[in-house]
Amino acid sequence: MTKAPQADTPTVSTKLMQVMTPNGKVVDKKFLASMPQEDIVRLYEAMLVQRVYDERMIKMQRQGRLGFYLACTGEEACAYGPAYALEDKDWFYPAYREPGIALWRGMPFQAWVDNMVGNCDDPVKGRQMPVHWTAREQNIVSISSPVGTQIPQATGSAYASKLRGDGAVSICFFGEGTSSEGDFHVGLNFAGVWKAPAIFFCRNNGYAISTPYEKTTATEHIALRAHGYGIRGQVVDGNDVLAVIKAVREAADWARQGKGPTLIEAKTYRLAAHSTSDDPKGYRLEKEEAMWRKRCPIKRLKIWLEKEGLWDDDKEQACIEAASDRIIAALQVAESKPHPELDTMFNEVFADVPDHLRRQHEALQAHLESGTADYQPR
């Protein structure tokens, strides 16, 4: 009954793909050689900057200037790696922890910050919480809070691009906690049947809010689920941006050759709290966090860059300061902008505003003019 494996039979590899160890030791020289050095520097800078942004934003939230924030600290490689590895025409379905995709691919920085505040220039017009941005120009699909819904959607986009034969790949991001939702299953299974050019990128950061991996699933690797869908599976060191790039490139090649989807499991760790509403002290040990801090994706790259003479402390300092200034300035600008207009509450629900929503809009307008309304526009 078992057939001989063919060249295009998908395989599932649970061996940790790595290019560089946590100590900056190169274990895949060939891949490293294929990477332009200036790109590695750019990637390093971008991840470092992201770290600064996250730290500043969390502080701002504590000061009451932001309603909510959610950092990707420790997981920067899982956004910047894929964003680098793929092409302009490819489509991205982020979860909420991949701002790097937007920033790398050219979403205007101020727009990203405007979204944190929900002002009139927020690309989603103040209709969602912070961190739920969108970036149509960059083919990055709108983020929603319900986790996992983007997975079958990415399958659909991948199918559509296959139907059109335009050679694009759709990549979808989600956490290991999210991989427990039914949408994970249906999305990957459909993609398998359709041989859709899709990449499912599971950031296994060990926790779903407070829930540790062993309460999420009994399987050793999420990647093993690829067996159940007849698709490729690959475990990668999610804190090794070069390995992430390699894994995504291989998956994209496979997809573009018409061989179907890949499930990538990136092993990483959420160094930060889940969000500004969370405090991990109640559910995990400092010791564990400390161990993972040593495996930080930024740190390992820095060791290597310094060894190669491509980076030094001055550059580091300058980079951090510039990023810090930039985000503080952008936040000030964002805060100075007014709220979105009232009509954003009623338009774009449908293509045209139907009568019943027009009536609701008018009623609200009248209410605000009556002087008895709680809300005061800014």
Next chain:
Amino acid sequence: MTKAPQADTPTVSTKLMQVMTPNGKVVDKKFLASMPQEDIVRLYEAMLVQRVYDERMIKMQRQGRLGFYLACTGEEACAYGPAYALEDKDWFYPAYREPGIALWRGMPFQAWVDNMVGNCDDPVKGRQMPVHWTAREQNIVSISSPVGTQIPQATGSAYASKLRGDGAVSICFFGEGTSSEGDFHVGLNFAGVWKAPAIFFCRNNGYAISTPYEKTTATEHIALRAHGYGIRGQVVDGNDVLAVIKAVREAADWARQGKGPTLIEAKTYRLAAHSTSDDPKGYRLEKEEAMWRKRCPIKRLKIWLEKEGLWDDDKEQACIEAASDRIIAALQVAESKPHPELDTMFNEVFADVPDHLRRQHEALQAHLESGTADYQPR
């Protein structure tokens, strides 16, 4: 990272478990020897009788005497095997194609037939279509039409029995088509984490109505999904009732030892139409059906029984005739019974009938008495 396998590490076997080949050749003498011969005869008879019931009911439906029927022709072993293999205290979550579980475990035969008609003695009080029976005495949970919903429910029951420490196992049945639903994923994943004493029995009969296996999933075996949940997986010849018994027994032992769930995939074939609303001629080849008819679970057992001198044509004829008479008589009885009482429409929606349903009941009563109602009680 990979740990050495332990004695209780679940394994996934895609080797077809068989006790007897389609030609009646015994390939697992040891297991056969463990089975009392009279039980094998009883199992054979039961499956043969089921075949007769199914054929008669389909005829009755064609004659307009039943609203709907759904046969298990070719898949009898997948119900009678598990029903035989498990204990009285164990819980069953059937799909709609396992009447054998009920009949083997002692659901009153007339009650089963009353359900086909939906009369006043139907255990579900005429509230569901035919084939959606229930059997509380036998620990067989109520069947519903939406496929797959029973899977996480079985996980819950298994967890509850584990919590109580009563040693019971919960077994859940579903088709390979159904294994595409999100509920499959969540049910098996929860069971894996909880090491719940559950058996997930997937009847892979090749089709979901008209949809062939290769459009359902790209994985070679549904059983491979066990990898993704860290649980046991086992492929078994679903047309070999002895192999099914063996597979279910192994899974039950595993579960009772506290080692968690097993996903069993039984390879079989739906020889009949999906239901009386279906005609397979439009979507599959007679040749394929003919090949599977040769692998019939009843036929292979008959060859062996005859060889052993445990069965002969006279017995066969008598058995068929008795079954035929029995079902025809039972159907006549069922048809002679009145419809369920009107109040069955309003009670048992809640534990007590709330006022708003009482008012609806009264209104209907008045309407029926007004003489303008379409419905005429029988």
Next chain:
Amino acid sequence: MATMNIIQAVNNALHLAMSRTDDLVILGEDVGKFGGVFRATVGLQEEFGEDRVIDTPLAEAGIIGAAIGMSLYGVKAVAEIQFSDFIFPAYDQIVNELAKFRYRSGGEYPCPMVIRTPVGGGIRGGHYHSQSPESVFVHHAGLVVVAPSNPYDAKGLLLAAIESDDPVMVLEPKRIYRGPDHGKNWGNHPLGQVPEDYFTVPIGKASIARELKGQGVPVTILTYGAMVHTCGKAAEMAAAEGVDVEIVDLRSLLPYDLDAIVQSAKKTGRVVVANEAPRTCGYAAEIVSLVMEHCFDWLEAPVTRVPGYDPPSPYPLEFAYLPDAGRVLKAVKDVAHYA
């Protein structure tokens, strides 16, 4: 013009729409080779190929989720959900995703697509093949919901749905899929005269299924779907008893045609709302509230619902369960003679 039943009208519409653009696909369980369990998609896979008429795995969340992704990418999908009773595994995708995509993305990711699904009882399907879940979709803004009652509207509304820039759910009244007298005593469901060419029926507009004759106490019935025919029969019976009924076929449940509702309600002052869905929090409650809010001073009698009963539909008692012409008649007479 051709004589068609609803299934034929739907099939005809799909053929026309699929011919007009390559960026349209049909997907669902058994819709391809088999042509759908109600045969609405027969012949389409043969004509447009397996890539555009797709037999999906058995997973409604996958069907809708994937259709959303196609739509975002620019390929419009017409998804079939085999029975509306089985749509709920996709409920999250529909109400949290499909309905909100345009709004939540600041207009960057509109998501026009179509969901076709058969609704209602009368085919002896028990309570898992008979549901009428319109209100739980109408409640979530962002979804257009239409409910044709005849072959002409079935074709015209489906083509309008496919043209629309919004996600549209088309609720097809399965008990009158095949023309006259399917079901028991349901009144006439004539086969329709339907143009074979492309046309649309505007979304958001009701139609007058029966006009006032000018003889007797005038009463308005607001209804939709298969119930239009039940109400037609009730209207005939009422005429014999001196009650003059206007039937407004709402056709479009969201957006609804408030003008048509208000106009008829003000004209008669006596209103019955008839539909199959369970009473409590059903769509009829919204219509009652609209009439309350817009026509209070015109009302001569309480607006009266003739909805389904709340419990799940039973099997042999189905024809006691479903609102029949007699129940509509009683309500019509009650409001006509209210004093």
Next chain:
Amino acid sequence: MATMNIIQAVNNALHLAMSRTDDLVILGEDVGKFGGVFRATVGLQEEFGEDRVIDTPLAEAGIIGAAIGMSLYGVKAVAEIQFSDFIFPAYDQIVNELAKFRYRSGGEYPCPMVIRTPVGGGIRGGHYHSQSPESVFVHHAGLVVVAPSNPYDAKGLLLAAIESDDPVMVLEPKRIYRGPDHGKNWGNHPLGQVPEDYFTVPIGKASIARELKGQGVPVTILTYGAMVHTCGKAAEMAAAEGVDVEIVDLRSLLPYDLDAIVQSAKKTGRVVVANEAPRTCGYAAEIVSLVMEHCFDWLEAPVTRVPGYDPPSPYPLEFAYLPDAGRVLKAVKDVAHYA
């Protein structure tokens, strides 16, 4: 008696219930070690162990599906859904399974269990942390749905829910979880005086949150949950303008207390229905229809809804979106002065 906020009252109720029987478990995302994202289950895992207070995988269909299976087996579950916005992956399990189990099995498999979930806006959660989905559950017969507005009812209704032989959904008003003045200008949400011992509040009974004072035009407000307090503030403002408001806190949305509704509506003849959920096909529409059907001749003015707007809740404009005291006041004055 102790002073408690709603979270404390819920937590206290769960402690008491868990102590009374071993056949009760709590399950949900982050409910165990962390004590729930709103901290309603703090301390329970420590006291009752990991087997009875379960941190589940992230899958609502699994939580509810498994809870159903436990309940069928005789172990009652109190499932927490982290936000009601995330309940929809379990919608099929809730409306097609949980709601129908007793009925469809001829009474052989009742399925009593409890679902607790926070509802409503006012915490700056955007439209995915603010929904009020009651009507889409009330519509499916078989589910009991309650909505407490204060710590006393939160405890008493939860304990009644756990005692009940039916599946019960407890919709907790998250913006007043923590006591006074959470949110902006919402009126008083006093911490409650709550007995520390076991007690229940009967399901199906409304309470009078504010009685008529006998001065001014009498008006009824029918409401529930957090809106009870918004309405309280509106009632005070109305009193200053010569309108005398009775507030009926429905508490139990299904079964509803028709007697209380009808009694108040007939007394005043002027009725406002205020709730947070979107207007169209929301729960308020059902209440309007009930008043229409049972009190038509008593009505002096159209029953007027003050519901949420239909679109998904926005983020910075949230306090323009939510029905505030001013909007309730306007409706109260409109019905008071209707002529």
